Amino acid sequence: MQELLEYRSKDIPYSRVLSSMCTIPHPIAIEAHNHFIETNLGDPGIFRGTKELECKLISMLGELLNNEKAAGYICSGGTEANIQGIRAARNIKAIKNSNIVIPKSAHFSFEKIGDILCVEIRRAKLDEEYKVDITAVEGLIDENTVAIVGIAGTTELGQIDPIDELSKLAIEKNIMLHVDAAFGGLVIPFMDNQYPFDFKLDGVSSITIDPHKMGMATIPSGGILFRDKSYLRALEVETPYLTVKAQYTLTGTRPGTGVASAYAVLKTLGFEGMKKIVKTCLKNTKVIVEEMEALGFEAVIEPIMNVVCFKCEEAERIKEELYKMRWVISTIREPKAIRFVIMPHVNEEVIKNFISDFRKIV
Ligand code: PLP
Numbered sequence: 001m002q003e004l005l006e007y008r009s010k011d012i013p014y015s016r017v018l019s020s021m022c023t024i025p026h027p028i029a030i031e032a033h034n035h036f037i038e039t040n041l042g043d044p045g046i047f048r049g050t051k052e053l054e055c056k057l058i059s060m061l062g063e064l065l066n067n068e069k070a071a072g073y074i075c076s077g078g079t080e081a082n083i084q085g086i087r088a089a090r091n092i093k094a095i096k097n098s099n100i101v102i103p104k105s106a107h108f109s110f111e112k113i114g115d116i117l118c119v120e121i122r123r124a125k126l127d128e129e130y131k132v133d134i135t136a137v138e139g140l141i142d143e144n145t146v147a148i149v150g151i152a153g154t155t156e157l158g159q160i161d162p163i164d165e166l167s168k169l170a171i172e173k174n175i176m177l178h179v180d181a182a183f184g185g186l187v188i189p190f191m192d193n194q195y196p197f198d199f200k201l202d203g204v205s206s207i208t209i210d211p212h213k214m215g216m217a218t219i220p221s222g223g224i225l226f227r228d229k230s231y232l233r234a235l236e237v238e239t240p241y242l243t244v245k246a247q248y249t250l251t252g253t254r255p256g257t258g259v260a261s262a263y264a265v266l267k268t269l270g271f272e273g274m275k276k277i278v279k280t281c282l283k284n285t286k287v288i289v290e291e292m293e294a295l296g297f298e299a300v301i302e303p304i305m306n307v308v309c310f311k312c313e314e315a316e317r318i319k320e321e322l323y324k325m326r327w328v329i330s331t332i333r334e335p336k337a338i339r340f341v342i343m344p345h346v347n348e349e350v351i352k353n354f355i356s357d358f359r360k361i362v
Contacts, residue, residue, distance in 0.1 A: 012326055014345040018354060019330035021155070021183050023343040025261060026216040032257075032264035033218040039256030041074075045243020050256035057263045061223055064189050065207055067199030071229040073249055074211070074259045077222035078182030079109040080250050081208035084224045084235060085178040086113050087250075088206065089147035091234040092176070101140045102149040103132035103161055107180060110149070119146065130154070130301060132161045138169060147176040147205075152197035153184020156332040156339060157300060158307030160184065164196045167203030176205040182222070185209030187305045190271070190278040195304075199227060206231065211262030214278070216344060221258025277344055281306040284351060285342040291355045295362060300335060306342040311335055321361045327354060 014024050025033070036050060044051035054074055062070030075081055090098055099120035102110050106123070114121040122145075124136040137148055148170055150161040163179055170177035179197055181188070186209060188195055198207060206226045211217035226232060235248040269277070285306045289299060297310040312318065315331040315338045322329055330339045340346075 012328055014343075015350050016326050016354075017328045018340045018342070018346055018350075019328045020343065021213045021341055022219060023213075023216060023345045025218045026265045026268070028264045028268045029217050029261035032260040036256045036260040039260075040253050041256050041259070042247070042249070042251070042253040043242050043244075047256055050259060053263055054256070054259045057259055057266070058223075058225065060263070060266055061185075061209055061225055062199075065185070065198040065209065065225060067225075067227060069228050070199060070225040071232050072206075072223065072225035074262065075222045075224055075249065075254070076220040076251060077212060078107065078180065078208050078210050079112065079222075081182065081210070081222045081224035082107070082109045082178070082180055083113055083116060084250055085176075085180075085206040085208060085226075086110075086119065086147060086149075087117055088226065088231045088234045089176040089178065090117055090119055092231070093146040095144050095146060098144050098146045099142070100147045100149060101137050101145060103137075103151055103154075105130060105132070105154045105156065105159065105161075106149060106151060107155045107182070120144075130157050130159045132166070134162060134165045134169065137166065141169075141173055141175070145173070145175055147178050148173075149178050149180060150197070151184075152179055152181035152188060152195070153305055153307070155183065156307075157309055158183070158303060158305040159301060160188070160195045160197060160304060163204070164201055167201035170203035170205070177201075177203045179204055179207045182208045182210045183213050183307070184305060185223070186211065186214040186274070187278055187281075190275040191282070191305070193304075199225075211265070212258065214281075214343070215262050216265050216277075217262035218257055220255065221262045223262075278306075281342050281344060281346075284346060284348060285340075287348060287351055288340055288342060288346075288355075291351065295359065300332075300337050307339070308342070309337040309339045312338050318361055322358070325357055325361075327357060 122140040150166040209223040212221040232248040236246040300309040
């Protein structure tokens with residue numbers, strides 16, 4: 001145990017991390033997690049109660065995303081959820097040499113999707129606000145396109161694509177629309193400004209929504225929700241020796257801990273509690289914007305959610321200098337900029353400590 005703890009002590013604590021979309025789990029999530037340590041949802045006939053809980057959590061998330069009939073499961077994270085969303089689209093359409101159209105701003109998990117699922121990935125350019133350009137998406141769609149993708153909370157800028165327009169396009173072209181709301185799914189519903197991004201839009205077929213990000217659940221806890229059960233059938237394989245006859249998940253053995261911890265947080269905090277958390281993160285985002293502006297930095301876009309980037313030609317050098325001081329920030333692909341994610345652990349004290357060291361560098 002001493003050996004383990006020595007390794008663990010080398011990890012950088014969240015209080016010095018301004019780059020991650022994960023955070024310290026809520027105390028109730030840790031308690032719930034501990035009760036479910038040995039659960040395996042890969043064989044739900046054994047872990048019947050845990051499976052029932054997963055169904056309740058999916059209904060809860062479905063309700064949040066304006067669809068009580070939503071079907072899905074809790075998976076390892078946004079990567080798996082995105083794979084499964086696109087895998088369902090590919091299997092349903094069953095077209096040879098299929099392709100999908102994604103925004104240039106999409107998460108790198110789509111690189112893996114192209115490789116694993118053997119679908120061509122077509123990247124549509126962005127407009128001047130870093131939202132996907134609808135005309136570009138339309139221009140890339142052809143008879144082999146099985147799905148288009150919109151991002152509700154881009155990893156780099158926290159921008160929200162025009163999902164309503166993508167939805168219209170998906171209906172017109174009779175293809176699936178997968179919305180990657182891995183981060184934004186548990187932010188947007190709790191913001192004062194409303195953005196259409198969920199199943200309320202008829203063209204949306206599937207949504208990625210990760211409790212292990214802003215849901216403060218323990219890792220791993222990702223979510224994939226489909227408009228209805230029929231999509232899950234497109235993912236099923238037979239399971240000759242389990243307590244169920246078929247399995248639609250990507251992994252076999254999978255933990256129930258993410259289900260329990262995510263459910264515990266949402267049930268404990270409720271809509272109002274989540275709203276408070278999001279409000280605090282947005283307030284702290286403003287604090288960091290003010291501090292950075294006072295130092296002469298300009299935000300790439302006015303932050304929509306609790307992700308913010310500042311233009312900086314020396315972004316890489318600054319990131320490295322900060323890392324030597326045990327601060328973790330990140331940089332983005334375009335334009336050259338430094339990026340902060342203001343998660344619940346990035347409170348005013350963390351920001352104060354960070355800015356004090358940041359000043360020394362710049
Ligand atoms: N999609 C988006 C928009 C993300 O921001 C991320 C991760 O940050 C992912 C997908 C991948 O999620 P995970 O790392 O949980 O697989």
